[in-house]
Amino acid sequence: MLSHEDNETLVRVGPGTTMGDMMRLYWLPFMASSDLEKDGQPQTVKLLDETLIVFRDSEGRVGLVDHICPHRGAPLVFGRNEDCGLRCVYHGWKFDVDGNVADMPAEPPRSRLKDRVKIKSYPCVERGGVVWTYMGDEPDESRPALPSFEWNMVPEENVVVTFRVQECNWLQALEGEIDSAHAPILHGRIDDGGSINQWVAKRDLRPTFECMRQDFGMSIASRRVLDDDTLYWRVNQFVMPFFSLVPPQSNEFYELSGHAWVPIDDENTLCIMFSYRPDEPLHPKSRKVFLDGHNGRETGHPSREGFDDQGAQVPFGRYVSKYRRETGWLFDNEAQKTTWFSGLPGLWVQDAACQSGVLRVYDRTREHLCTSDTGIAMTRRMLLETAHAFRDSGKKPDRFDDPDLYLVRAVSLKLPKDLPWAEAGKAPMTAKVGEGLGYEL
The missing domain is CATH 3.90.380 (Naphthalene 1,2-dioxygenase Alpha Subunit; Chain A, domain 1)
Known part of the structure; x- marks a missing residue:
């Protein structure tokens, strides 16, 4: 049997936990490529106790982003997946697969706000009909390669x-x-x-x-x-x-x-x-x-x-x-x-x-x-x-x-x-x- 402390170490996987942070070193498979259509309905997912939204944009790229619009907290699962981005239905803020703001319809044309706002996003790679994501802190150049399973x-x-x-x-x-x-x-x-x-x-x-x-x-x-x-x-x-x-x-x-x-x-x-x-x-x-x-x-x-x-x-x-x-x-x-x-x-x-x-x-x-x-x-x-x-x-x-x-x-x-x-x-x-x-x- 395990002690209560050891059991807690192994089973807790959220941000800041030992196992959760260690698993973020690895690429994680999480969805069938065939379940994501271009400009199709966004899907809610949850990985390592983080709720996220996944969608495939107009060019076929997969985005895995925060499920909450940073403007007023509306759910992005209802977002319009169109024109290479996910547009919040509340006020129309639009985000690309990297979490960048592509449009803020209610803001003045010269507003710099969209340059300062970004939602959390994780990179995704597809291979063999499976979508993988990397939730760790490593930048592109030092990120581990996709595992050769x-x-x-x-x-x-x-x-x-x-x-x-x-x-x-x-x-x-x-x-x-x-x-x-x-x-x-x-x-x-x-x-x-x-x-x-x-x-x-x-x-x-x-x-x-x-x-x-x-x-x-x-x-x-x-x-x-x-x-x-x-x-x-x-x-x-x-x-x-x-x-x-x-x-x-x-x-x-x-x-x-x-x-x-x-x-x-x-x-x-x-x-x-x-x-x-x-x-x-x-x-x-x-x-x-x-x-x-x-x-x-x-x-x-x-x-x-x-x-x-x-x-x-x-x-x-x-x-x-x-x-x-x-x-x-x-x-x-x-x-x-x-x-x-x-x-x-x-x-x-x-x-x-x-x-x-x-x-x-x-x-x-x-x-x-x-x-x-x-x-x-x-x-x-x-x-x-x-x-x-x-x-x-x-x-x-x-x-x-x-x-x-x-x-x-x-x-x-x-x-x-x-x-x-x-x-x-x-x-x-x-x-x-x-x-x-x-x-x-």
Whole structure:
């Protein structure tokens, strides 16, 4: 368990907090490019407990600016997005994507006021259909490069990226994915159907864990016995500051996957899921079930029909799902009795309900960690050491600004029992865009 003080250090992400300020060192993914139309309706977003407005101007540039007009405090979400700027509907003040005032209709022509007024803005870059922003203090010339995450650099046909809001702190969500012990249990069935029941990890529900600290974060390896001579290793990756990578499964629909667990505020998380193949298009069936669900159930991705759009005035309103605390995640007690171990309608819903069903910020002093929580305990320790060093001396995480640091893959390996996973996995855990896995699933 964590002390109350350590828990507070890790979960608080607003301006002036240790974790919030450290996360501002990094580029943050936060929206699908396709959800921003030229001169379209501005959208409210919230990142690291800052409420902002995002819009795409007439020339296709993305602006991320303060949500309040500096004139008299009117909400800019109602602004007219036109002629390369966002015009407040109250008095017509107009702002460009950099926060500069482009027009003040009620001011005299010779007024110098617009030269003295500027709203907060953050730079945005698009790559692979995702909008990223940098909320740190570094100027253009010393700003870190966009991280070279493989999922964000493969061709469009190789990847699916989806967005949803989850009602809990970012760390609770992250820890659910780096904990691989839960997967064959929470996601299992009580009948004989489904791929989870045939999954090799289902054969051994008591994995042994080994962790290795890396420059990028942490490798969490789970070992299961396959037979007398062979071990099955699944190595999940935690990549600073909030990314998790999940190994592929052994079937024709394999893909590499993971999440960015982007903090909205202390109690809500923007969950960006990516599934991809590095060297070939995703299987058409995989793409379809990711986007549409399967037989009325959710996969690891939120389905297109599963959203409950809350409108542009709600932060990330279009990414709010009907499967949430307010609706009880549409738990089905009859399905729990007959088919699904959890009774919850799909993979990500099962995870989200367990991660956020009790408290949005869980009191970790009440935990009783066990052997299968080794990866979680080690990751927390690493995060605390990094956060304390940053808070106490200003030391930034090693190589955080090296884009190639993020060329990482999670792996699933069947190895002779005397071959160390770290040795066998060193090459396949290094991502090479355009190249295959480098091993047999």
